């Protein structure tokens with residue numbers, strides 16, 4: 187009988203296979219088991235996430251991709267304990283998630299810094315809240331601020347920072363509380379491409395230096411491939427796991443990683459399964475409907 191060979195199989199060198207199998211032998215950091223989530227929409231139940239099973243291992247960098255509406259943000263919010271689910275379970279290490287907790291840090295696209303606090307105060311906030319003395323929290327905050335090169339901005343307010351700087355503060359503010367897992371939902375989506383790439387490099391540098399598992403949601407396939415050890419690919423309606431893909435790229439990732447043949451092959455593969463031809467056909471249908479409306483036609487009263 188013919189065995190199914192993965193289209194990317196040839197790109198997995200022995201070194202990459204070894205690294206990937208070592209990751210899967212580490213202790214579990216996050217376990218999602220048979221997770222189901224429904225929302226009410228116009229009085230009807232809509233099944234948003236269906237039977238999601240996934241495990242992330244300690245210090246693994248996981249990216250989640252999938253078409254719009256497949257439930258990526260909902261999944262992050264469920265892990266954060268900000269939403270409840272009907273069926274299934276989520277564990278951080280062996281602790282069941284039943285609400286928000288300090289074992290999970292979150293960074294969103296919108297800069298969630300306290301605008302009335304300086305960079306230093308923002309980073310200190312969680313530390314003093316959890317009972318650390320002001321002096322120790324300040325010393326700790328400075329170490330984190332140094333790590334991301336923002337020493338000169340320790341006393342600046344968020345409105346005085348660029349988008350990239352704000353996200354660096356949001357990341358260290360989350361990390362200062364020593365979570366076991368960092369949940370990131372499109373954290374760099376609002377940045378221009380150059381700053382986005384800079385932030386991706388920063389994040390990889392931080393991740394390499396501390397003991398943290400990252401669960402990172404993105405629309406951007408390049409970003410997912412550049413950052414991840416594994417990519418959790420979801421499909422929509424209902425949101426389901428389509429595939430869990432180990433990334434066939436060595437570490438450390440460098441600038442020219444983005445131009446390597448294995449990167450381009452992975453991108454082509456992801457494009458095909460995340461945005462399959464059917465979606466293109468649907469889009470083409472929509473476009474031809476738009477084209478059918480003549481420029482002289484009255485604009486329907488729906489706007």
Ligand SMILES: Nc1ncnc2c1ncn2[C@@H]1O[C@H](COP(=O)(O)OP(=O)(O)OP(=O)(O)O)[C@@H](O)[C@H]1O
Pocket residue numbers: 225226227234252253254255256257258259260261405
């Ligand atoms: N609070 C809510 N009430 C009702 N429906 C919701 C709610 N939150 C999300 N949904 C619906 O659940 C589905 C999944 O939403 P979600 O934001 O998780 O998807 P996503 O994959 O993150 O989308 P995108 O990539 O566009 O951000 C969508 O159809 C959305 O409309």
